[in-house]
Amino acid sequence: MELKPTESELEILQVIWKLxxxxxRDVHEELSQNKDAGYTTTLKLMQIMADKGLVERDTTTKTHVYRxxxxxxxxxxxxxDKLMxxxxxxSTGSLVxxxxxxxxxxxxxxxxxxQYLKQFEN
Structure with a gap:
């Protein structure tokens, strides 16, 4: 599977990796500390991320839990890879x-x- 999370999806993933x-709601509250994010926008993005296979949604309880x-x-x-x-x-050299x-x-x-470069020299 080729993963291509958008910038907004990466912001959400950062929160999920942290928490x-x-x-x-947890993700929305965390994002709201640094940017103006609407709850419904966060919800929709997380639903899309579940469809894309970036997150999994546990629907066994009333409040869905994501990982x-x-x-x-x-x-x-x-x-x-995308940036390169x-x-x-x-060009790896240009990037570095x-x-x-x-x-x-x-x-x-x-x-x-x-140290990493020494590994390539040997």
């Missing part, structure tokens, strides 16, 4: 140079990147 199993069916890593891989193809025309040139990496992150 675990949750209701539409993510994809991991954060799967979503990151999907988003990165559309923006960087498949752009990311490191425009965004400050911590010394721990730089050390981790160096």
């Amino acid at each position: 675990g199993r949750c209701t539409v 993510a069916l994809i991991t954060r890593e799967q979503a990151q891989t999907s988003a990165l 193809d559309t923006v960087f025309k498949g 140079i752009q990311a490191l040139g425009k965004h400050k990496a911590s010394s721990d992150e730089i050390d981790a990147i160096k």
Whole structure:
């Protein structure tokens, strides 16, 4: 299955990954802290996400409970593949140079990147 969550769906997934199993109200309240989101919009998006296989809806109780069916890593891989193809025309080097040139990496992150690159050199 090819995963292609939209930006709004990714925002919802972030909440579900943080909270675990949750209701539409739980997600809506979390999203409302940072943006103006209507409850019915959140509900509709989560219903669409269930249809797409991004989340699972437990309907055994009156209040439906949702859980993510994809991991954060799967979503990151999907988003990165899309970005690589559309923006960087498949060039890993361009992506890395752009990311490191425009965004400050911590010394721990730089050390981790160096260790990762060493694996490819050997």
